Amino acid sequence: MKIKAVSYPYVAWALLFIAIPLGLIVYFAFTDTAGSFTVDNIIQAGRYSNVLMKSIWLSAISTAICLVMGYPIAYYMSRSSAMVSGTILLLIMLPMWMNFLLRTYGWMSILENNGIINQIFGVFGLGPFEMINTQGAVVLGMVYNYIPFMILPLNSVMTKIGKDVIEAAQDLGASPARVLSEVVLPLSLPGIKTGIIMVFVPAVSTFIISQMLGGGGNQLIGDIIELQFLGNAYNPNLGSAISLVLMLLVMLIMSVSGFLNDDDLEEKLL
Amino acid sequence: MNDIIISLQGISAEYDGEKVIDKLNLDIRDHEFVTFLGPSGCGKTTTLRIIGGFVEPTEGDVFFEGKKITDVPAFKRNINTVFQRYALFPHLNVYDNIAFGLKLKKVPKEHIKIQVEEMLKLVNLEGYEMRKINQLSGGQQQRVAIARALINKPKVLLLDEPLGALDLKLRKEMQMELKRIQQALGITFIYVTHDQEEALTMSDRVLVMRKGKILQSGSPEDIYNEPVNAFVADFIGESNIIGGVMLDDYLVEFAGVKFECEDSGFSRMEAVDVVIRPEDFRMVSVDEGQIIGKVESVIFKGVHFEIIVEGHGLQWMIHSTQSREVGDMIGMTLTPNDIHVMRKMEGRR
Numbered sequence: 001m002k003i004k005a006v007s008y009p010y011v012a013w014a015l016l017f018i019a020i021p022l023g024l025i026v027y028f029a030f031t032d033t034a035g036s037f038t039v040d041n042i043i044q045a046g047r048y049s050n051v052l053m054k055s056i057w058l059s060a061i062s063t064a065i066c067l068v069m070g071y072p073i074a075y076y077m078s079r080s081s082a083m084v085s086g087t088i089l090l091l092i093m094l095p096m097w098m099n100f101l102l103r104t105y106g107w108m109s110i111l112e113n114n115g116i117i118n119q120i121f122g123v124f125g126l127g128p129f130e131m132i133n134t135q136g137a138v139v140l141g142m143v144y145n146y147i148p149f150m151i152l153p154l155n156s157v158m159t160k161i162g163k164d165v166i167e168a169a170q171d172l173g174a175s176p177a178r179v180l181s182e183v184v185l186p187l188s189l190p191g192i193k194t195g196i197i198m199v200f201v202p203a204v205s206t207f208i209i210s211q212m213l214g215g216g217g218n219q220l221i222g223d224i225i226e227l228q229f230l231g232n233a234y235n236p237n238l239g240s241a242i243s244l245v246l247m248l249l250v251m252l253i254m255s256v257s258g259f260l261n262d263d264d265l266e267e268k269l270l
Numbered sequence: 271m272n273d274i275i276i277s278l279q280g281i282s283a284e285y286d287g288e289k290v291i292d293k294l295n296l297d298i299r300d301h302e303f304v305t306f307l308g309p310s311g312c313g314k315t316t317t318l319r320i321i322g323g324f325v326e327p328t329e330g331d332v333f334f335e336g337k338k339i340t341d342v343p344a345f346k347r348n349i350n351t352v353f354q355r356y357a358l359f360p361h362l363n364v365y366d367n368i369a370f371g372l373k374l375k376k377v378p379k380e381h382i383k384i385q386v387e388e389m390l391k392l393v394n395l396e397g398y399e400m401r402k403i404n405q406l407s408g409g410q411q412q413r414v415a416i417a418r419a420l421i422n423k424p425k426v427l428l429l430d431e432p433l434g435a436l437d438l439k440l441r442k443e444m445q446m447e448l449k450r451i452q453q454a455l456g457i458t459f460i461y462v463t464h465d466q467e468e469a470l471t472m473s474d475r476v477l478v479m480r481k482g483k484i485l486q487s488g489s490p491e492d493i494y495n496e497p498v499n500a501f502v503a504d505f506i507g508e509s510n511i512i513g514g515v516m517l518d519d520y521l522v523e524f525a526g527v528k529f530e531c532e533d534s535g536f537s538r539m540e541a542v543d544v545v546i547r548p549e550d551f552r553m554v555s556v557d558e559g560q561i562i563g564k565v566e567s568v569i570f571k572g573v574h575f576e577i578i579v580e581g582h583g584l585q586w587m588i589h590s591t592q593s594r595e596v597g598d599m600i601g602m603t604l605t606p607n608d609i610h611v612m613r614k615m616e617g618r619r
Contacts, residue, residue, distance in 0.1 A: 164357035167324055170344040171351045172371035172422060182370070186361045 028240035041241035048224050048242060052249070055221040058135060059203035062142035063150075066199045067192065069143070070150035074191070075184065077151075078158035085155070092148050104141055104212045111137055111213065133215025141209035142199075149198035157191030158184070201250060221246055274336075275300045275426060275458050276321060281330035283316050283482075290316050292482040293330070298460060300425070303452050305461040307469040308479035309505070314462045315354075315430055317479070321460060322428050323347050335425075350419035351428040355435070356411045358403045364390075364414055365399040371422040389417035392451060409440045416451070426458045433468065445472055466506045470494060478502045499615045500543040507547065510587055514544040514611070522611050525582040527560055529604060533611035543612045548576070548589040550608035559601015561586065565594045 032038045073092075077085040095103060110116050111131040121127035131137055161184060169183045207222030214220070221242065228239025276298040283291040291313045298304050306314035319325040320332060323344030331340045339347060350371075358367050366373075368389055372382045390396050393413035403411065412432060419427055429448070433441045449472050452459045463469055469476045470490040478486045478493060478501075486498045497503035500511045514524030519534035524544045536542060556562055563581020570593075577588040579600065586602065594600055 162355075162357065164353050164355055165359060167344070168351070168353055168357040168359070168418075169370070170324075171322065171349075171353075172418065173345050173374045175345055178374060182374075183359060183361075187359075 025240045025243055028237050029244045030241075032237060041237045042245065044238055045241045045245050048221065051219055051224055052221045052242075052246065054218075055204050055246075056249070056253075058138055058220065059142065059200050062139050062146065062203050063196055063200045065139065065143045066147045066150040067195065070147050070154055070195065071188075071192075074151045074154035074158055075180075075188075077155050078161070085159075089155075092151055096148055100145065101208065101212075103145065104209060107137070107141055107144065108132060108212055111140075132213065133217065135214070135218055137213040138210050138218055138220070141213045142203045142206065145209065146199040146203055149202075150195035153194035153198060154188060154191040157188050157194075161187050197254065204250060205246060273300045274298065275334065276460070277333040277336075278317070278320070279331050279333065281317070281320060281327045281332070283313070283320060283325055283327050285316065290482050291320070291327070294482065294484060296477070296484065296487075298426075298458060300458055301456050303449070303459045303461065303472060303474045305463060305469040305473040305476050306479055307463060307466060307476050307505070309464060312479040313482040314464075314479050316482075318351075318428050318430055318460060318462050321426070322349055322351050348422075348424055349426045349428060350422050350424040351430065352412075352415050352419050352432045354430045354432065356415040358411055358414055358418070360403055362403070363399070364395065364401045364403070364406070367403065367414055368417045368421055370418060375422075385421055386417075389421045392420070392454075393417045393447075408435055409444065412436065412444060416448070420451070420455065420457075424457065426460060427452075429459060429461045431462055431464070433463075433465075441468070448472065470506070478505060497545060497610065497612070499612045500545060501615055503543075503545040503610065503612070508587060508589075510546045510548065512544045512546070512584060514542050516540045516542050516611060520606070522609065525561055525584055527582070529560070529609055530606045531609040531611055532606050533609075536611070536613070541614055543614055545610040545612060546604065546608060548587040549574070550604065551586070551588045551590070551602045552604075553577075553588065553590060553592065553594065554601045554603055556599050556601045559603060561602045561604075563600065563602070565596050565598045565600060568593055568596055 029041055030037055030039065032040065073088070077088050080088070108115075112118070113128045113130070113132065115132070117131065118128040121129065165183060165187075166179055169179045174182055205222045205225075207220060207226045210218055210220040210223055225239050225242050225246075227233045228235045228242070274297045276296075278294055278296040281291055281294045281296075282289065290311075294313075294317065296317075306317060308314050316325055320327050323339075323342065323346075327340065331338050333339065334347070334349070359370065362370070365386055368386045369382045372385060377385075386399070387396075390398065393416055395410060395413050395417070398406070398410065398414075403414070406414065415432070432448075433444050436444060445468060448459070461469075461472065470493070473490055475487060476490055476493045477484050480501060486493055486502050488496075493502065494506055497506060500509075503509045504511060512524045514522050516533075516536040516539065517523050517528065518538065519536075520531055522529050522531045522533070522542065522544060561581055563579035563586060566578045566580050566585070568578075569576045571589075574589045574591055575593045577590060577594055579586045579588060579602070581602075588602070
């Protein structure tokens with residue numbers, strides 16, 4: 001088939017940049033510096049279980065905040081005219097066109113002890129409040145950077161919910177709150193799941209946000225991995241092992257909560 | 271007149287700044303099967319949506335059993351709707367779709383079960399409880415939509431072109447079915463369609479609408495036999511519409527011939543529209559004919575032939591069970607009863 005041939009470059013791409021690197025990670029994780037097989041790295045990775053838990057915890061909180069904040073925005077967009085929803089979409093996307101580091105730097109100067117917020121508080125004789133280098137700052141950074149990835153899939157699923165289905169619910173006696181809980185929420189579930197994955201996965205492995213906004217006391221698992229590859233602790237074998245553990249853990253969490261392989265729901269939406 | 275269930279008083283509505291309903295007044299009686307009939311854009315669906323509470327009128331009021339409900343939101347009205355594209359809930363199965371309204375009202379589960387089964391029986395879908403919506407055919411989805419609306423025991427059921435997406439045979443079946451359900455439950459049906467045959471078959475009363483106004487309201491027989499103007503005549507069934515002049519009461523001239531008719535009350539020499547149904551012509555020999563013409567074409571239509579005759583400078587459409595040869599010269603006669611004289615409608619064509 002001619003059509004099939006079109007996909008070959010992608011297959012080659014996937015092999016080269018997805019399968020082989022993954023294989024290398026697995027190889028490094030189970031070898032020592034001399035190249036012989038060992039499970040030592042995996043055992044050592046266990047030392048960082050506290051950091052791992054903290055990463056998962058902060059990412060989970062951030063994901064939840066993204067969902068709670070993003071859902072009404074996405075719903076409002078989906079029920080608005082093309083012009084209104086287009087404008088909101090632009091406002092959400094606009095910051096994303098700016099460099100990630102720059103945006104996070106921006107938050108540093110806002111949250112600093114002599115940053116804008118504390119200066120304003122100072123006028124009223126309050127503060128300064130310790131905001132930078134806290135877990136809260138890390139969560140804020142995650143929510144700020146990743147909330148578009150929550151809103152976009154939610155909005156795309158919600159725009160597919162027909163106006164007539166919502167009217168049918170009203171017709172059958174559903175108040176606005178019941179329309180939301182009985183119709184909109186169940187029908188937007190696939191978008192919620194996609195949004196959670198899109199926010200949680202990058203958040204759990206981030207290192208820039210925690211370094212810039214979390215200070216030294218809020219190292220996340222991403223920072224530990226980075227240290228093994230680029231930092232003083234140079235140990236790619238351990239770094240690979242931690243990456244592998246993180247990856248498997250995320251997959252485990254996702255599959256336990258039924259986030260993967262849910263074809264059934266996709267089908268219902270068609 | 272205590273049996274009026276829905277009353278629209280001076281209703282107007284706009285859509286994108288354009289007036290789609292113009293000061294409409296309408297009373298609908300309890301147990302009535304009323305159909306809004308008209309071409310697309312005539313305001314029939316908007317009128318239905320105003321009754322359902324989905325469109326707010328810019329002026330006028332809606333009354334339900336004598337109480338003003340203009341400002342009552344849709345979800346608080348004891349009126350249910352069967353939507354054009356069914357609008358079933360895709361995440362629920364047949365049972366849960368039908369049970370939706372009762373669950374909202376917190377009816378006990380065992381009562382819901384009994385009533386859903388009753389409804390499934392009513393719409394001939396027993397045994398389909400657990401089916402997913404996307405596993406149903408169009409006709410079955412339609413039945414679920416009807417059951418879902420009727421389970422709430424509304425006093426008024428609104429139906430917005432509910433059979434529009436079905437094929438002809440299924441449409442006919444569902445027409446009979448809907449009529450049966452309406453008679454069995456004795457509730458008021460307000461039905462919207464652009465299909466004149468559907469309107470005539472099912473309704474107790476047909477309202478022909480155009481440009482946000484009701485042109486005529488009457489029984490199917492009245493609408494068909496005594497259309498008030500050429501637009502209604504043209505919309506309901508096929509007609510010959512000819513310009514004519516009213517010479518006197520009961521005497522009209524068209525196609526250069528004087529005819530006796532049953533119409534009066536026009537001013538002398540008033541220009542009028544004359545409507546003649548194609549099945550009302552009798553074909554006779556040339557000597558006997560009031561109108562004489564040459565057969566232009568003959569098309570077999572199943573039950574009858576459609577014969578186009580050219581004569582007196584006009585084209586005439588005749589429906590007859592007898593055929594003629596193309597090129598034949600024939601005569602046609604009409605009795606006074608066949609001739610419908612109407613005032614000219616301004617703005618037509």
